[in-house]
Amino acid sequence: MSEAATALALEDVVAGYGPVTILHEVSLVLGPGEVVVVLGANGAGKTTLFRAIAGLLAPRSGHIRLYGEAIEGRTAHAVTRAGIGHVPSGRELFPRLTVADHLDLGGRLCLPARRAELKERMFGLFPVLHERRQQRAGTLSGGEQQMVAIARALMTDPRVLLLDEPSTGLAPKIVISVFEILPLLKAQGVSVLLAEQSLTLGLSAADRAYVLDHGRIVLSGSASELANDRRVVDTYLGR
Template identity: 50%
Template sequence: MLEIAGLRAGYGPIEILHGVDLAVAAGEVVALLGSNGAGKSTLNNTVSGLLRPVAGSIAFDGAAIAGWPSMRIVARGLVQVPEGRRVFPNLTVRDNLALGSYRRGGAARARNLERVAAIFPRLKERWRQLAGTLSGGEQQMLAIGRGLMGEPRLLILDEPSLGLSPLLVEEMFALIGRLNADGLAILLVEQNVVQSLAVAHRAYVLENGRIALSGKAADLAQDPGLRKSYLGH
């Protein structure tokens, strides 16, 4: 579904990604792991059309999308839930969700609102509350719900567990598993190595703009280099 080859990208003269290869098949959860500054968000933003690549190719569902505007990429079904939630604080929960269907999914907006309400009952309870008054965990639910409103064929989740309590982190990864069980392909971009590998089918480790490790998630969980670098043993 998504195939990235030789991707080089950055900001002005500063190159952040140095020839990244990565793929996500239909129905997969693929984890992209790495520490702060490894280049994860740069990769997300390049794939999503917010940055133009310097070199390399990005194919989504058979179409070469490198350099496409972000709105065209979203309309095709590749939707990113950005790091930091990025909700509209002065709009209600319901209006934030409705905006998720601006480019895609508008015809089924009412049905998708019901679906998101079923997935996140807490959001339904706060339907007319301003998004800026929600807790951090609720804002993360809202951000994911807004992404689902666009009927994604591939959902990119950028650091969905960041800043959440341990209990909410457990809920977040359980949710990712349920969404995938319904057939949604997910690129999970995370620093939480243990739980990401538990929910993913395959994984890549990004270090200094390059893929350092890749393979089946279960195999990487046992990799001594990864365990030493990220798990401390």
């Protein structure tokens, strides 16, 4: 994939905490409008990978490029401004603030007209949030909270959205309804990097997939290829 056709590219990213190295030379690419899933068991390094991309953790070496521009080592708020939206694992909402507050905070760096437009779009994507707009986030159901987390990140008007395990703690039916918005984002030119533990869920939602194991990319391919690849299951079972 050429430089211009790549939304997000990681080249040999090494990262960790203190003396512990979690990510070992991770490389991956995400094309414009693509949905790519990073699959991995608990502890494989998915959240660390997303934290490194989002600027919450400075990589020790390697490059992270957003449309060709190197963003590694920037602070998290600079990364957000560069165009990466981050839906952190565990959602991390502001329990005592309303749904509308979350959207306004997400869009606070946009011009007012753009913010209003994005807000309308969010209410179009998630009609239930319009009904609940004056409700405190802490009082919403798990599925609604996940929608708020995604909408808050989309309000930053990102070119790339990092979606870290949105399925955690949600009933399968709810997860499917959350994943239904992915094709709509694609239509708007937003590329999505998704982290997911569940193989079936992840592969059903994505165009391509990478399998992360002990901080290394061990397999990659199109979602349909990997769905039929026994090695994926073997990695999960530690064989």
